[in-house]
Amino acid sequence: AQKVTQAQTEISVVEKEDVTLDCVYETRDTTYYLFWYKQPPSGELVFLIRRNSFDEQNEISGRYSWNFQKSTSSFNFTITASQVVDSAVYFCALSEAGDYGGATNKLIFGTGTLLAVQP
Amino acid sequence: GAVVSQHPSWVICKSGTSVKIECRSLDFQATTMFWYRQFPKQSLMLMATSNEGSKATYEQGVEKDKFLINHASLTLSTLTVTSAHPEDSSFYICSARNLKASGRLGEQFFGPGTRLTVL
Numbered sequence: 738a739q740k741v742t743q744a745q746t747e748i749s750v751v752e753k754e755d756v757t758l759d760c761v762y763e764t765r766d767t768t769y770y771l772f773w774y775k776q777p778p779s780g781e782l783v784f785l786i787r788r789n790s791f792d793e794q795n796e797i798s799g800r801y802s803w804n805f806q807k808s809t810s811s812f813n814f815t816i817t818a819s820q821v822v823d824s825a826v827y828f829c830a831l832s833e834a835g836d837y838g839g840a841t842n843k844l845i846f847g848t849g850t851l852l853a854v855q856p
Numbered sequence: 857g858a859v860v861s862q863h864p865s866w867v868i869c870k871s872g873t874s875v876k877i878e879c880r881s882l883d884f885q886a887t888t889m890f891w892y893r894q895f896p897k898q899s900l901m902l903m904a905t906s907n908e909g910s911k912a913t914y915e916q917g918v919e920k921d922k923f924l925i926n927h928a929s930l931t932l933s934t935l936t937v938t939s940a941h942p943e944d945s946s947f948y949i950c951s952a953r954n955l956k957a958s959g960r961l962g963e964q965f966f967g968p969g970t971r972l973t974v975l
Contacts, residue, residue, distance in 0.1 A: 780947060782966040846899045
């Protein structure tokens, strides 16, 4: 069965601090996709990144970086120099593979991590 | 590109009434649409997957007679909550994808969500 675990329920940091959000996944598939989404208070999900299981290269996008380690089944997300606007719930998600992301492309979401960045 | 809208953004109704929520892909054809439900401070749970022109596939535990899904065209899917009760109050989010597209267009794009409150 597929499962995504985000052990950190809530994290509070002060602006400009770095923060890492953890994500651990379980799947029997050899090909799969991992995602991170941001959900601000407005509720709308914002796509941040997609990574396939064959690409273990770490990625950096501005203040955001992701560390994918298949050996530990983890896909952690780091925000450098956090800002108040980063305050949101962050979800890690996993989808089965198949024809481009899966015949049904079901997304299995973790329980989310609420990040509060204090000024 | 790849914009998904939902209407209404919020709705309050009396117990026993039915509520229809629309999900539209504005600038692409959605061969598949997904409906998620999110209770306060919880994760997104997939309710059902619908493919254009065919019956929806419901996840275990979701009552198909209570949550009617119609995916009549490549740009519109509707979710009708029949005889709504207070326990149906939730945030309903749809997503859409085009199975025939490649690259990021083949991914799921999320709508802004509909907040349903049943009194």
